Amino acid sequence: MARERKFSTDELFQATKALLLSHGYEGFTFSLLADSLNVSRGALYKYYENKDELITNYIFYEMDQYLLKLKQINLYQGFEAQLQFLLDLMFSYSNIQKLIKIGQQVPGHQDKFKTIHTDMYRFLQDFVELGKKEGKLKCHLPNNLILGYIFQSVAIPNHSEIPYSLWVSSLKEMICHGILSNN
Amino acid sequence: MARERKFSTDELFQATKALLLSHGYEGFTFSLLADSLNVSRGALYKYYENKDELITNYIFYEMDQYLLKLKQINLYQGFEAQLQFLLDLMFSYSNIQKLIKIGQQVPGHQDKFKTIHTDMYRFLQDFVELGKKEGKLKCHLPNNLILGYIFQSVAIPNHSEIPYSLWVSSLKEMICHGILSNN
DNA sequence: TTTCAAAGTAACACAAGTGTTACTTTGGAC
DNA sequence: GTCCAAAGTAACACTTGTGTTACTTTGAAA
Secondary structure (H helix, E strand, C coil): CCCCCCCCHHHHHHHHHHHHHHHHHHHCCHHHHHHHHCCCHHHHCCCCCCHHHHHHHHHHHHHHHHHHHHHHHHHCCCHHHHHHHHHHHHHHCCCHHHHHHHHCCCCCCHHHHHHHHHHHHHHCHHHHHHHHHCCCECCCCCHHHHHHHHHHHCCCCCCCCCCHHHHHHHHHHHHHHCCECCC | CCCCCCCCHHHHHHHHHHHHHHHHHHHCCHHHHHHHHCCCHHHHCCCCCCHHHHHHHHHHHHHHHHHHHHHHHHHCCCHHHHHHHHHHHHHHCCCHHHHHHHHCCCCCCHHHHHHHHHHHHHHCHHHHHHHHHCCCECCCCCHHHHHHHHHHHCCCCCCCCCCHHHHHHHHHHHHHHCCECCC
16 A cells, blocks of 8 residues: 555664664764665654654664563573573673663663663672572672673773684683682 | 963863763764853864864873873882782773773774774783783783773773772772682 | 555755854063 | 964854655555
């Protein structure tokens, strides 16, 4: 009953993601997005009132997917298995942290994103508490700092192009046992 | 022989810093800067051709100061003392990392900033090598990853407002020995 | 084949940032 | 007091992004 669309929601979101990551919140424009989709700028206004609405929608979509994955942590028994799962998940979704930060820049939506962020941290409290109860995690470290520490580490820039597998295994080692030797 | 200036270079740099950190590279404008200095926009063009030149100048100035401090690491004997010095320095200059990232966004100046960045890392190679030779640092971890890991950790957002001293001591603990208990 | 609603476009008016120019203000040297 | 160079301003022309409107295109249902 209608004309065929020139771009799917998925293509729209992929282009949005690429532009957000390369240009940041302030540098992202509908003109750039329209060009990258080979579509007129006006067409985008058929779907979103403005860039803030699009960005908010997109990042929420991305975070929903992420949270869904995250909740699979409960399929694993014991702290160590859950930690491995969490670390692997983080490395395969390493852009999410950047996107959340961008989301927090959207005027009038900071609260929404802060809420989601704290919700995510609250959801992982059980995981941290489990680690502490099992005697695996250091009890004197604040829960949220442990979580922030884990999430932050995937964002380290790899300037010297260390191979991915070495990168991941080294980071896991440092997160768990630090940079110092034990002797 | 001339009229009195309405703002000093230091005031200019402080205002630039505040705006860069709050608005990012793309969001930083001469209009904002002029307003925050209570001066007309045109006046700024007396000193800098455009925002890129100002930002580059400012961040280089900031990094020069930082490198100067950093070189005091050689005043300390032994790896452990140097590590403590480095960690304390990082926490007191925690914004530098963000500013360097912003600098890397300046069109046509990415190379300059990458150079400075790698220079800084090269300067710290001695420190890392010393740690490895003394058997204090894990030898199998890539040098630049260790450095990136240390620098990145000061940028963790403190959403739950953990007191500064607990924040710093916890991070030092995690960087050195990880999040897991030893037993 | 006609119809019509969704998809898309082109163009307008507006706002904000940029860089420049011609101008005024200031204050020490003379 | 006069001069003049540095400091600062106001305004112009230009560019880019925004949101809207009137328009055309498309394709399946009737």
